[in-house]
Amino acid sequence: GDSVTQMEGPVTxxxxxxxxxxxxxxxxxYPSLFWYVQYPxxxxxxxxxxxxxxxxxxxxGFEATYRKETTSxxxxxxxxxxxxxxxxxxxxDNNAGNMLTFGGGTRLMVKP
Amino acid sequence: KAGVTQxxxxxxxxxxxxxTLSCSPISGHRSVSWYQQTPGQGLQFxxxxxxxxxRNKGNFPGRFSGRQFSNSRSEMNVSTLELGxxxxxxxxxxxxxxxxxxxxxxxxxxxxxx
Numbered sequence: 001g002d003s004v005t006q007m008e009g010p011v012t013x014x015x016x017x018x019x020x021x022x023x024x025x026x027x028x029x030y031p032s033l034f035w036y037v038q039y040p041x042x043x044x045x046x047x048x049x050x051x052x053x054x055x056x057x058x059x060x061g062f063e064a065t066y067r068k069e070t071t072s073x074x075x076x077x078x079x080x081x082x083x084x085x086x087x088x089x090x091x092x093d094n095n096a097g098n099m100l101t102f103g104g105g106t107r108l109m110v111k112p
Numbered sequence: 113k114a115g116v117t118q119x120x121x122x123x124x125x126x127x128x129x130x131x132t133l134s135c136s137p138i139s140g141h142r143s144v145s146w147y148q149q150t151p152g153q154g155l156q157f158x159x160x161x162x163x164x165x166x167r168n169k170g171n172f173p174g175r176f177s178g179r180q181f182s183n184s185r186s187e188m189n190v191s192t193l194e195l196g197x198x199x200x201x202x203x204x205x206x207x208x209x210x211x212x213x214x215x216x217x218x219x220x221x222x223x224x225x226x
Binding site: 036041042043044045046049089098099100101102103104105 | 116143145147154155156157160168170202204206214215216217218219220
């Protein structure tokens with residue numbers, strides 16, 4: 001079946017540091033890929049998405065590129081802020097409706 | 113525009129009891145999905161409803177059930193509660209069923225089973 005693997009956290013960075021959170025997937029066909037973010041005490045929010053190979057999703061300074069050859073969708077941000085502290089989830093939708101397969105989540109902690 | 117509303121936010125039950133959780137989607141959204149979030153298993157899909165019909169179901173026992181009403185509000189029910197059912201239950205709504213992955217999540221209902 002489909003699966004998503006993320007790097008384990010927590011990831012601790014200083015403000016303005018560069019962020020990479022790795023995400024790889026296993027799926028048949030051509031899934032759509034997503035990053036969701038969960039701030040403390042809140043539900044998940046869609047951060048960005050990409051629907052086909054080589055697409056780059058971007059939002060709020062975050063970027064991720066759909067790499068079919070490496071089955072990856074790594075999340076990057078050039079300069080993190082304390083307010084980016086949250087749990088980040090990589091997910092895929094393999095044309096199965098709104099039935100997303102999520103990775104385990106990566107907690108990011110940004111220190112001033 | 114109001115977001116996805118889930119009630120109750122917190123509840124405590126004992127083994128063997130049953131529980132009903134409610135979800136009101138964003139106005140105009142007709143698809144409602146439910147997910148279970150636990151530290152051990154992460155986020156797992158429970159089921160999705162669209163126009164009062166269950167479209168997809170995850171790999172959960174029959175104790176987990178749900179329904180959707182004509183106003184798109186949804187409920188999920190867990191019968192004969194087990195300790196392992198303790199989790200954050202998240203509801204998500206979407207404009208339409210299928211293939212967008214653009215879900216809007218509520219804050220969840222945190223269930224503790226003693």
